Amino acid sequence: MIAYWMCFILFLVGLYGAITRRNLIKIAISLSIMEFSTFLFFALIGYIDGGVAPIVDPADPVKIYVDPLPQALVLTAIVIGLATTAMLMAVIIRIYRKYGTFDIREIKNLRG
Amino acid sequence: MNPLIPLFVAIPLAGAFLIMILGRFIKDFNKYFASLILLILLIFSIYSLITTGSKLSLYKVGGWEPVNGVPIGIYMVMDGFTVIVLCIINIVGFLSVFYSISYIKRYTAENYYYALFCLMVAGMNGVVLSGDLFNIFVFLEISVIGAYALVAFGVEKNELEATFKYQVLGGIASFIILFGIGLIYWKTKTLNIADIKASMSSGYEKSFYLFAQILILSGFGLKAAIIPFHAWLPDAHSSAPSPISAMLSGVLIKAVGIYVIIRLFFNMFAITEGMSILITTLGTLSMVIGVFLAIGQWDIKRLLAYHSISQMGYVVLSAGIGMILISRGEKPEVAALAITGGVFHLINHAAFKGLLFLNAGAIEYTIGTRDLHEMGGLSKFMPATSATSFIASMSISGIPPFNGFFSKLIIIIAAIMARFYFVALLAVIVSIITLASFLKFQRYAFYNKTDAVNERKIKEVPFPMIFSMVIMSILCVLLSLLVIPGIRELVLTPAIDILMDPSKYSSIITGN
Numbered sequence: 096m097i098a099y100w101m102c103f104i105l106f107l108v109g110l111y112g113a114i115t116r117r118n119l120i121k122i123a124i125s126l127s128i129m130e131f132s133t134f135l136f137f138a139l140i141g142y143i144d145g146g147v148a149p150i151v152d153p154a155d156p157v158k159i160y161v162d163p164l165p166q167a168l169v170l171t172a173i174v175i176g177l178a179t180t181a182m183l184m185a186v187i188i189r190i191y192r193k194y195g196t197f198d199i200r201e202i203k204n205l206r207g
Numbered sequence: 208m209n210p211l212i213p214l215f216v217a218i219p220l221a222g223a224f225l226i227m228i229l230g231r232f233i234k235d236f237n238k239y240f241a242s243l244i245l246l247i248l249l250i251f252s253i254y255s256l257i258t259t260g261s262k263l264s265l266y267k268v269g270g271w272e273p274v275n276g277v278p279i280g281i282y283m284v285m286d287g288f289t290v291i292v293l294c295i296i297n298i299v300g301f302l303s304v305f306y307s308i309s310y311i312k313r314y315t316a317e318n319y320y321y322a323l324f325c326l327m328v329a330g331m332n333g334v335v336l337s338g339d340l341f342n343i344f345v346f347l348e349i350s351v352i353g354a355y356a357l358v359a360f361g362v363e364k365n366e367l368e369a370t371f372k373y374q375v376l377g378g379i380a381s382f383i384i385l386f387g388i389g390l391i392y393w394k395t396k397t398l399n400i401a402d403i404k405a406s407m408s409s410g411y412e413k414s415f416y417l418f419a420q421i422l423i424l425s426g427f428g429l430k431a432a433i434i435p436f437h438a439w440l441p442d443a444h445s446s447a448p449s450p451i452s453a454m455l456s457g458v459l460i461k462a463v464g465i466y467v468i469i470r471l472f473f474n475m476f477a478i479t480e481g482m483s484i485l486i487t488t489l490g491t492l493s494m495v496i497g498v499f500l501a502i503g504q505w506d507i508k509r510l511l512a513y514h515s516i517s518q519m520g521y522v523v524l525s526a527g528i529g530m531i532l533i534s535r536g537e538k539p540e541v542a543a544l545a546i547t548g549g550v551f552h553l554i555n556h557a558a559f560k561g562l563l564f565l566n567a568g569a570i571e572y573t574i575g576t577r578d579l580h581e582m583g584g585l586s587k588f589m590p591a592t593s594a595t596s597f598i599a600s601m602s603i604s605g606i607p608p609f610n611g612f613f614s615k616l617i618i619i620i621a622a623i624m625a626r627f628y629f630v631a632l633l634a635v636i637v638s639i640i641t642l643a644s645f646l647k648f649q650r651y652a653f654y655n656k657t658d659a660v661n662e663r664k665i666k667e668v669p670f671p672m673i674f675s676m677v678i679m680s681i682l683c684v685l686l687s688l689l690v691i692p693g694i695r696e697l698v699l700t701p702a703i704d705i706l707m708d709p710s711k712y713s714s715i716i717t718g719n
Contacts, residue, residue, distance in 0.1 A: 129378075
């Protein structure tokens, strides 16, 4: 059970970073921390103590298998996470070219 | 198995790839091909609207049949509520893409624009058709990645700042949603919405699901810009190119936000009184605060964006009232009326807010500014834009005989019949403030005289833009026909039936 709580704490660490950091790159890193804590949570859901890979062996039918579905989900989610992170980085590079800074306090054209 | 269902995702996805490849070699291929794709989707969605009725059709991806009554594999579901949102997506999508043919000429890289547009439409069609939680997340990400890139399409300072805000908040929302999905999967060991409902019927841990519900509500609330989560919306919607603003405001916040909230809270979770009161409160807050934030705006697109928050408040509020009544088990006919009002307002908002953003785009296209101070007297030079924006403004403010009047009337009557007198009063007041705000827009943009405007040469916008705006304004008038008994049974009633009966959706799909 402690592992699940650690996952949730890691998620909150990422959320805290995304809200409080002022450097654009650090915000992106915090988002990645949130992302990977979620993936870790999915991997933990599928894990069963003493389980083996779910390949059914007729000779030895009584076995505990781990849940394969969360692993497939995590793989899909990693690919999506790659796309969003790449997109975010591209935007950060463009912002740096336009504003000449990574400090979010100096990027405030839009108000009201 | 309905073979039409996967085409709603496959056609725009394939179209996006073809535009990227062939658009380089063939001149003007991108714009006409994108319009053609959206026209095909439009025809398909209207055909589905006519044929679906109260039926519920399934498509099992890969042909995986259920084992021992437990659904495995990916299900795509089309029912009365889905087809309504599909129609909204594809009608507004087609008109926006047709409008873009002349609007987007001033940007470079038109290929990317049309490819991303098709990607966004594919994602949204996927979200509304998906029958399991994880695919909702996957299609949601596809559509918002398209939206992030399109908001930044101008790549100037404002656009980049807006898209950064949108991406950070959207990213947080996505991971909150994914965490919520993980929690639900942990307990139920299934991702299929219908199967989750079925497995919950035999008892569940209340506090655990309360946590999952809060995560799901805040995640999709961020995507839908309900009030405590609204910070990204005015920036993103006002910085995007105008046809994209029309898509974002008219469709995206509904398809990936409101639709999923309504679908999951009515058809998947057991409706509890606490959650329904929370949703009603959030809706009321959105409605009231959104309109007050809109009053002081002088940038047209920011003004319209804040009104989007306010109008979405009406939809969330009426869904919440319906949920409260269902959870208490009293007055089912009033609950049905409230949900009817909400779904009807969802449809109407797509028509008039899409039209208003297209009008704002036409004004920006002609005089090159979005500031209301610098406009004036445009009605003489741009009669079509002026007339259509008048229809849209009256429609959003709830003036009869336009569509906004009927949906707001239904919502207010339902609130009174459910004894939420204060909420009904607020809805009326917000409607009056909306009218004031749009009279300001009309007066400063189209009727007030300023010297600055007369010096410039102003012409009416090109044909594709006028065509889209006129069709939208015709829709604004025609959609009010949906309240007439006879037409209402064809369109609105199937959607209300599937939402009103909490277990109907799951029992049809799982076959129990």
